[in-house]
Amino acid sequence: MAIQASEKGPTSSFGERLASFWRSASVPIMAILLAALIGAIILLLSGANPIDAYAALFKGSFSNARAIGRTLEKATPLILGGLAVAFAFKGGLFNIGGQGQLLIGAIVSAAIGFGLGGLPFIIHMPLALIGGAIAGALYASIAGALKAYTGAHEVITTIMLNFVAINITDFLANGPWKDEGIVARTPAILETAAIPKLDNIPLGFFIAVAVAIIIWYLLFRTTLGFEIRTVGLNPNAAKYSGILVARLTVLTMAISGFLAGLGGSIETLGVVGRFQPGFNVGLGFDGITIALLARTHPLAVIPAAILIGAMQAGSSQMQFDAKVSFEIIDVIQALILFFVSAEMIVRWILRIRADGDGGVRLSSGWGQG
């Protein structure tokens, strides 16, 4: 949120900037602390030692270079998943379909990765990367078009499309694109399509960070971004100012799906190396938590995703050291989401005034197109 603070202009003093930063960052920080506290109570009730559990979680995510590398690796699709949700929020849309778009992106990038031989790395890898992202974009634009032209609410259609995507990818990995052998998965991608790793640092992470910066620029420094945000704030006003709302709705969903699909591509080309069913389940919901924790700001998505990624990276260490089932992470995430959205509670605890941004209003009935 530091970026937002500096936007206030050069005239603001350091103290003012700090105060402004605190106003926007205090709620997410308090939300994390409150969620950790309640998580600790749940751990106590289930007979585990919360201090041991959290210590192991930290050890597994930040204690050495390998752990940090794993955290960044986990954070990569989360940044893109969070960006997908945050970007759609800015346009007034709630994309819960990140999961499905990621699956479609992953399998298409895997197909390009193993199917197109004889290309040099410089062409093959970007082609597979962008191919998956475009597949995600096309898939998401189904929900966008349904919303724009029939009024079918994207919350339901994107969830349904998640189930459809699970079936489509399951079919492809069991049928036409199946590897030899009995396991249902695609063949491994060729070396020319793989995203390389530098020691412990996954290069995919830097792609994700670069994309976050591009999305920030797109939203806050271009006309298209301005139009998308206008539609998000007030579709009627946008319509009367001459913005083609329906077309923009499809485009917003497509860009959101592009981001989720890119997450699937990077995971396939940089981490897994092929597509197999059951791949990265739950990313759609993680994306929601991250987007709201970042208060829908594209750059704040990066630290939010690193936090959730660290929790995921450390969860197996926690399971090993403290004998705590890793699903506690999901509980803590849900609590973070609750406290971030229930700003009123946090602001009451902190006695701070509202800053009027970052709030999300989506529910206005199912019928509005």
Add this chain to the structure above:
Amino acid sequence: MTSNVALANNRSWLDFLRKTGVWVGILVVVAAIYGYTTEPQVTTSMLASTLRQSTPLVLGALCGLLGERSGVINIGIEGQMLLSAFVGFLANVYTGNLFIAVAAGVLTGALLGGLLAFMSVTLKMDQIIGGTVINILALGLTGFFYQTGLTTQGKLQPIALGPLADLPLVGPVLFENPPITYLAIILVFIMHYMLFYTRWGLRTRAIGEHPRAADTVGINVNRMRYINVSIAGGIAGLAGAFLTLEAVGSFERAMTNGRGFVALAVMIFGKYMPFGVWGSALLFGFATALQTQLQFSGTIQIPHQFIGMLPYVLTIVVLAGFVGRTRPPAAEGQPYETE
């Protein structure tokens, strides 16, 4: 659509029945008779399976309907079902008493309903985010507390309704069902009566359509939303209890499989009317029953994944085709601020 659909109750549901229900009804009866003469066993099991598959959808959609009629959108039905299914299952494991187990499921649903009301009425949170919180919370809690290897002592058994159960075709389909399946059908009638013929129903529709006016005549809008959304949660809890205590008899992770969201489409397709909801739940139940039947019989050479998509694709098609033609309660999604 005229503006007073939701209040002019009888006319519009009759209209709805005339327009779609009759055609669907004729189709089903013709198909059933034709099927019964050629393949009696398959037809009977298909129709019985349709009714059973529709049960959680009817209950989920009634939950959504009561919430939205009161002005609160509930996309947390999925989570309410899941956690209730889990708690009901655990209660069955530890007490062995199915009645207590069902009650525990219903209570869990009602408490989650109360949580949704707290978020949307008191905290004035965005209702869609509030529902999402419930979904993610249920997924996390059930995953965290789930242990493999838990077994239960039995599940709810079918009750044959005397001589009615001996009728050909109709008997095994309609009059030989487990209790929650009967209860879901009874609840459709109760909900219709309560919503359109009682003072409570009039008030409920008033706070969903025009809370300001309701407030002016002395109705406590926010208290009523709390009560109704909690009752609705209890109905979703019954759907969850159906899954673990009547249909399957065990719990699996994320076993609701999107039914809570399909239920919302059922509600919209049913035009926010209890009988409409019942009809559209039967249609969705049929799609699921057909999917299962096709997968088992193997008569048609379609990869099972495509058959598996059927209920979800149907949901999308129904939403796309009908959402613009129904009119949701006017005040849904908005917190009510007293002056």
